[in-house]
Amino acid sequence: LLYDRYGDHVGALRQWHLALTMDSKHAAAYNNLALHHFHVGEYDTGLRHMDAALKYDKKNPDYLYNMGNFYLAHFPQVADLRGWKKDRVYKEAMKLSERAIQQAPEDYDLL
16 A cells, blocks of 8 residues: 555555564565565565565465566576576466466456
8 A cells, every 4th residue: 555555655664574573474575565576676586586476385376476577577687696598488487377266267457
């Protein structure tokens, strides 16, 4: 709400970091931080946060979808950071998309 509706990015970031001080395995906070860092071009930090979100909530279809989209939208950076070739970035993105749909087959937005 703070980030998207009111544009209070600093306040939202503060709340997500606070959530992580209270629960270091709070996957939603990691996911939201990842989204922010990707939007501002901080791909390394974004990937670390997205990796954490998926570590703590492996089957969350939104997180799987977000990571797949990050891979596709920022494939040169992902390839560089992961040490992968472009074709592997694409294949991994497709696997993430498939896993997202398997977790929420009725979610037509993900599909």
